[in-house]
Amino acid sequence: MTFNALRPLASKILEPIARSMANAGVSPNAVSILSLVFAALSGILYYFSANSPALVLAAGVLVALNSFLDAMDGLMARYLGIASVKGDFLDHVIDRYSDSFIICGIFFGAHVNWQIGTIAIVGVLLTSYLGTQAQALNLGRYYGGITGRADRLVLIMLSSLLYFFYPFEVYGFTSIGWMILFIAVGSHITAFQRVAHIWKELS
Numbered sequence: 355m356t357f358n359a360l361r362p363l364a365s366k367i368l369e370p371i372a373r374s375m376a377n378a379g380v381s382p383n384a385v386s387i388l389s390l391v392f393a394a395l396s397g398i399l400y401y402f403s404a405n406s407p408a409l410v411l412a413a414g415v416l417v418a419l420n421s422f423l424d425a426m427d428g429l430m431a432r433y434l435g436i437a438s439v440k441g442d443f444l445d446h447v448i449d450r451y452s453d454s455f456i457i458c459g460i461f462f463g464a465h466v467n468w469q470i471g472t473i474a475i476v477g478v479l480l481t482s483y484l485g486t487q488a489q490a491l492n493l494g495r496y497y498g499g500i501t502g503r504a505d506r507l508v509l510i511m512l513s514s515l516l517y518f519f520y521p522f523e524v525y526g527f528t529s530i531g532w533m534i535l536f537i538a539v540g541s542h543i544t545a546f547q548r549v550a551h552i553w554k555e556l557s
Contacts, residue, residue: 364425365425365429368422368425368426368429369429369433371426372426372429372430372433373430373433375426375430376430376433376434380430382426382427382428382430382431382434382436382441383427383441383444385423385426385427385430386423386424386427386441386444386445386448387448388423389419389420389423389424389427389448389452390420390448390451390452390455392416392417392419392420392423393416393417393420393451393452393453393455393456394451394452394455395416396413396414396416396417396420396455396456396459397413397454397455397456397458397459397460398459399412399413399416399459400413400456400459400460400462400463400465401459401462401463402463403463403465404463404464404465405521407517407518407519407521408518410514410517410518410521410530411514411515411517411518413459413514414510414511414513414514414515414518417456417507417510417511417514418511420452420456420507421504421507421511424445424448424449424452427441427445428445446482446486449482449503450479450482453475453478453479453482453503453506454475454479456510457471457474457475457478457534457537458471458475460510460530460534461474461475461534465528465530465531465534466527466530466531466534466535470531470534470535470538471534471538473538473542474534474535474537474538474541477537477538477540477541477542477544477545478506478537478541480541480542480545481499481501481502481541481542481544481545481548482503484496484545484548484549484552485497485502485548487552488548488551488552488555491552491556493552493555493556496548496551496552498544498547498548498551499543499544499545499547499548500540500543500544500547501536501537501540501541501543501544502544505540506537506541509533509536509537510530510533512533513529513530513532513533514530516529517529517530
């Protein structure tokens with residue numbers, strides 16, 4: 355979607371920071387693990403943030419830090435010339451756990467009912483699986499669809515910020531609840547889009 359198309363621009367902006375961190379002796383794998391820690395802490399804050407806009411905002415900041423570090427590790431590895439299949443595998447594992455911590459924290463924290471939350475996390479994991487399955491089938495990693503990971507994280511950050519300023523419900527949903535509902539629907543649409551793309555390429 356929109357934000358994934360901005361990946362090359364974002365990488366260009368972040369490259370100087372990545373080089374500085376690498377030159378300072380920071381390990382890309384350490385950055386990956388720290389991004390997971392921020393995601394886990396974010397999920398914990400969302401879980402305890404019912405009726406607490408301040409905790410929601412803090413959780414959103416941790417999501418932003420997770421996103422930032424997730425972008426850093428790959429850039430650092432490529433700059434250092436140590437990008438590897440093992441590092442890529444670790445990055446994917448951490449991304450999936452990060453997604454689970456954040457989204458489960460939101461619906462376990464009663465920002466949205468568990469049925470919608472379950473649909474959302476299944477859609478997110480299935481979408482991510484299909485993106486890497488394309489790569490496993492030698493079709494190249496595929497990021498297409500209306501709701502990729504970058505889009506989800508930006509939506510979570512924006513809805514958390516909105517909730518901090520306007521913690522009100524509209525038709526029974528807060529801004530975070532509406533965001534999870536959108537992710538639930540959008541992720542499954544994205545999954546079908548990726549299935550269609552992969553099937554077409556295999557044909």
